[in-house]
Amino acid sequence: MRKVSPQEAVASINDGAVVMIGGFMSNGTPEILIDALIEKNLKNLTIIANDGGTLDTGIGRLIKTGAVSRLIASHIGLNPLTGQFMNEGKMEVQLVPQGTLAEQIRAGGAGLGGILTPTGLGTEIEEGKQVIEVDGTNFVLEKPLKADFALIRASIADEKGNLFYRATTRNFNPMMATAAETVIAAAEEIVAAGDIQAESVATPGIFVDFLVGGEPYVD
Amino acid sequence: MSIKEKIARRVAKELNDGDVVNLGIGLPTMVADYIPDGITIHLQSENGILGMGAVPGADGYDSNIVNAGGKPVTVEKGASYFDSAFSFAIIRGGHVNVTVLGALQVDQQGSLASHIIPGKMVPGMGGAMDLVTGSKKVIIAMTHTAKDGTPKILNNITLPPTAVCKVHQIVTELAVIEVTKEGLVLKEVSVDTTPEEVAAKTEAPLIMAENIGHF
Numbered sequence: 547m548r549k550v551s552p553q554e555a556v557a558s559i560n561d562g563a564v565v566m567i568g569g570f571m572s573n574g575t576p577e578i579l580i581d582a583l584i585e586k587n588l589k590n591l592t593i594i595a596n597d598g599g600t601l602d603t604g605i606g607r608l609i610k611t612g613a614v615s616r617l618i619a620s621h622i623g624l625n626p627l628t629g630q631f632m633n634e635g636k637m638e639v640q641l642v643p644q645g646t647l648a649e650q651i652r653a654g655g656a657g658l659g660g661i662l663t664p665t666g667l668g669t670e671i672e673e674g675k676q677v678i679e680v681d682g683t684n685f686v687l688e689k690p691l692k693a694d695f696a697l698i699r700a701s702i703a704d705e706k707g708n709l710f711y712r713a714t715t716r717n718f719n720p721m722m723a724t725a726a727e728t729v730i731a732a733a734e735e736i737v738a739a740g741d742i743q744a745e746s747v748a749t750p751g752i753f754v755d756f757l758v759g760g761e762p763y764v765d
Numbered sequence: 766m767s768i769k770e771k772i773a774r775r776v777a778k779e780l781n782d783g784d785v786v787n788l789g790i791g792l793p794t795m796v797a798d799y800i801p802d803g804i805t806i807h808l809q810s811e812n813g814i815l816g817m818g819a820v821p822g823a824d825g826y827d828s829n830i831v832n833a834g835g836k837p838v839t840v841e842k843g844a845s846y847f848d849s850a851f852s853f854a855i856i857r858g859g860h861v862n863v864t865v866l867g868a869l870q871v872d873q874q875g876s877l878a879s880h881i882i883p884g885k886m887v888p889g890m891g892g893a894m895d896l897v898t899g900s901k902k903v904i905i906a907m908t909h910t911a912k913d914g915t916p917k918i919l920n921n922i923t924l925p926p927t928a929v930c931k932v933h934q935i936v937t938e939l940a941v942i943e944v945t946k947e948g949l950v951l952k953e954v955s956v957d958t959t960p961e962e963v964a965a966k967t968e969a970p971l972i973m974a975e976n977i978g979h980f
Contacts, residue, residue, distance in 0.1 A: 645811075
């Protein structure tokens with residue numbers, strides 16, 4: 547784990563990268579890493595995230611720049627530009643049920659070959675996928691999701707990269723920390739090892755490759 | 766009282782002490798304002814809260830705490846937070862007693878459409894598909910007809926399904942309808958309407974309960 551600036555943290559993200567970004571309607575999204583990505587003027591990014599943020603917050607700010615050619619998300623309703631780009635063919639959007647998305651990312655990080663879920667049976671979600679019967683009940687086989695990079699946000703990090711998330715900012719961040727080749731965490735505050743109680747660590751430091759401080763405080 | 770308040774108040778009567786309840790955005794959220802005295806429920810928010818409280822006043826605002834619509838919210842004493850995978854373990858795993866959500870269409874099999882109007886409205890399903898699939902009881906809280914008066918309770922939904930055969934009950938400003946294997950059973954009507962008027966505004970056939978109540 548290395549402590550770096552936001553620019554150094556995203557230096558190896560290039561055109562066409564697959565990037566997971568934590569947060570739920572921008573709550574728990576690493577805004578300083580989004581800033582650093584926007585500065586790079588990238589093209590053809592695939593973003594995996596819960597939602598498309600809003601026009602002024604989170605992933606929505608990145609989408610607005612035209613850097614994203616594909617979005618895998620559960621909800622895009624709070625960002626009208628997402629739907630517009632989708633209709634204009636500027637961006638491909640794959641909508642996934644939220645619980646399925648969370649489990650696909652978890653499966654990607656947990657070494658699983660996929661998950662079997664009843665969600666989406668009989669709907670467009672089932673199309674083109676294997677339906678598997680287990681003890682008389684049908685399930686949809688959903689494959690694991692992985693990424694080149696995960697950009698996640700913590701409230702507090704320690705010098706070893708251990709992460710603590712306040713309240714609802716946790717959401718997709720812990721799963722994403724396990725499912726990407728390179729994990730970049732932005733924290734409001736970086737404290738000494740031991741200053742976060744071991745029981746309060748939701749993401750162990752071994753998962754974090756780059757740590758960035760200075761994520762804006764929220765209160 | 767507005768139509769929405771009327772629906773929310775009637776839905777609240779379906780909740781039992783100790784229930785884990787997920788309320789959708791909009792009208793369903795208003796159900797929390799009408800929980801009967803003596804009943805304690807645990808509000809689950811799919812972004813990672815059990816024990817969600819009211820919308821904060823100016824002094825209790827903490828933007829670390831939001832609801833599934835991304836709006837600031839408070840938590841009750843004894844609440845807990847968790848990640849999205851755990852949140853949907855609660856939802857999909859059958860640990861939510863009641864889910865209340867809106868719909869564009871519901872049919873006599875209990876299938877519902879709520880997440881897409883192809884070519885027009887494509888917000889995404891969010892947590893709705895998981896919620897209606899995993900919850901023990903699914904209540905649809907919606908206006909009885911569309912704005913132009915066309916029925917929303919149909920023989921068969923025509924929009925893409927959000928889930929198939931998952932709805933247990935429909936509560937509108939006019940009626941309380943239960944989804945059964947035999948079809949839709951009209952259990953209650955609003956005091957300002959009649960079973961005949963409800964049937965006229967419903968495309969799917971209604972089975973009249975023996976004693977139709979009023980609310």
